[in-house]
Amino acid sequence: MITPGFVAAEDRDAVTAMLRAQLAGLPARSPFYAGLFAVHGVDPAALVSLDDMRKLPFTDKQMLRDSQAAAPPLGLHAGVDMAEVIRVHASTGTTGKPSWVGVTRRDAEAWTEMVARAFMTMGARREDVVLHGAGLTLFVGGLPIRDALERIGCTMIPIGTGASEKAVQALDSLGVTALHATPSYVRYLAEYLRRLGRDPREFGISKIFVGGEPGGGEPAFRRHIEQEWGARVTEGLGNADMAPVLFAEPPGAGGMRFTGGRHVLVELIDPDGGEPVDPEPGVSGELVYTSVDRECCPLIRFRTRDRVLVTGLAEDGAPLIRCVGRTDDMLIVLGVNVFPTAVRDLVQTLHPRTNGVVQIVLPSPGPRVEPPLRVEVEYGEEPGDRERLRHEIEDLIRSRLTVRAAVTLVPPGSIERTEMKSRLTRVSG
Template sequence: MFTYQKSVEEQISPEKLKLLQEKKLRKQVQYMYQNSPLYASKLDEAGIHPMEIETLEDLQKLPFTEKFEIRKSQEDTSNLGLHQCIDSNKIIRIHSSSGTTGRPTYVGITKKDSAVWTDIVSRVYYTAGVRLHHKVIFAMGLSFFVGGLPLKDGIENLGATFIPIGTGASERLVTTSLHLKPDVLLCTPSYANYLADYIRSIGMNPRDLGFKLIGTGGEPGGGLLEVKQRIEQDWGARVFEAMGNADMAPVLFSECPAGDGMHFVAPDYVICELIDPDTGKVKPFEDGNEGELVYTAIDRECVPLLRFRTRDLISIKTGKCSCGSTSFRIRCIGRTDDMLIIRGVNIFPSAIKDVVSSFYPRTTGDIQILLEQPGPTVEPPLQIKVEHGINSEKDLSMLKKELEETLRAKLMFRANVQLVPEGTLPRFEMKTKYVKEIY
């Protein structure tokens, strides 16, 4: 039975944690150099011998690993690529990334890797407040996607009751919830909104299902103030956000009941770095700093990665949280590969959604950005479809004007907002696609 109660940082001193990380890092780098053709080549080309990597500061000597390298590594092999470090007969399961930013990559785990993931996932949901007595409705897929079966393992390890509804089963979710009285719902923020609309369409109130805790992940949104407030208002439940990465671990960060950012819960398994996405220069983990998140595995057998660029742009929170944890916390601003540049201003779809959601119920919060040319540079005005609320028909010209003015005031770009009726834009039970290419 799972017994984790405190974060690793609270169990040992920062000095001892650093020593543990460095010990694991040295072992991991040597292991990868000996067993991965990809990393043997990368280190040789960089003129670095594994014995040179002794401290956390030495990480900066290592080259980054990019997503395209992983895809290329898997192109001409029947196994998991040139970064695979273990015999294939020791792989117990294979997962896939979502492929939203290109061809999916495949991720294998050994028994040890699975145990590590289970431990991390248990920490994530314990941090969020999931306990032995909870019944958890899982409204995401238990299929190839990495955010499925590993989450089941971690939640069951906590001793909570896991109810795998999956996707595309809103009617079953409602009837099951009415019968079994679960109190936790795990889904994407988009599906939380989609499901609330569905429940109202059948003459019920989302609060009738009795959820007290809603965990969101899989896409930005759960940490956006307006999006979060709408979900909490619809459901009468506390919303928390969790975040991970398919190539590293399903989840690594979790929001506690204090709601002041997502805590990093796995420093004994993964080392995080913050870098300037343009220069690659390392930035300190200081309060308010922003940058791209970089991961290094230090306890992985099958497909470990060194200095993997996630393309997740985050902001840092430090200092002791009111929950008692001393781990650093983050908010995800967006993805650098989703970013649009309009007259020199960086714009993230999640930020546009947050502004539009602030107009609820005059808008539903659903948006679709229409790209008339390849990004990331876009000439203004940016074309945006926005769903208006049912009772906003008499106010459309004023609503359009207010939306465009607010987007310009808050995000500093000029938009052309096209208002469409509620229910017009596509709904997604998994990751929402905010951008549509029409060129």
């Protein structure tokens, strides 16, 4: 059964028809799916209702990587010829080698529509002047969000990353009302302003839209950003291979709701067994996406590795979610799952004794880590007794995350900052 709640009742017939049409045509235009369906003995024509989706095999990132290695540049799953592609994005992932995502004219239009709906949901309005502080090159969180903000009619200021002095010039003169960036860059820009002797609150920003990495949903981290800027934070969640933003948080909702309209079907599964999970408040699972009208990179039951928690239900019954972290980043300490973002959020609760910047040092690449978990933490402007602070953090991690940690306090600025996504772990043999 398709996970209920992520597709509106009135959309079921339409998306079922679109999915059937996509599946029917897929084997002919994509050798990847022809092969996959053959291996799994799947007859696309036999799919009658959305509940039949469970008969379709999962796909994952490694399969897309292999597909691109076998048929560069866009892979056996691409579905259209390069001539139909108007833009190429990339997701870099952990290997550093980009995997390419092509977008046709129709795909781009669908993205703009989806992302505009997501930003409207997060609170962006035509009258907003939005400083767009995310990478405007291959990153899917850059150009597609620019398109969406302009579609809404916001005044979009393309700053990108690595240009904080330009961001300050824009803040100083353009009447900026809203900021869009990764949570990492939002914090970085506040630190940058403080170093200039400026107070982030002086600029009168009222809305901060974050995405591109977890962080916006961590309570203490969010509270810190909101206090720094005197602004409300809402967050979005997307996927480089599927769409830049698919879930977005209505202000005050306490979670993100699906905003992908009729373009994408969403399932919640148990990441171990792959069984469907009902999106009831309190349950967690992995998001799985299926496109129904994608031209260049049609994805069927694509496992995102995004682990989410259902935090509640919206008035219309739509599930509200938070991203707990990516399975790729998850650590396993004596059988206990630990997301590095959870460590950061715990440390953030001790601000201003810490400044919230952390890095987990792994003796060897994860996910399995021998205890204690080695955590570097920057102390803050008012650390108080450092030995006591260190013990307090270790106690917090042990009591809340049930793993033993060894904390090292380091001076502010010791841990490398990034204007893109935070590196919450590093491997150091």
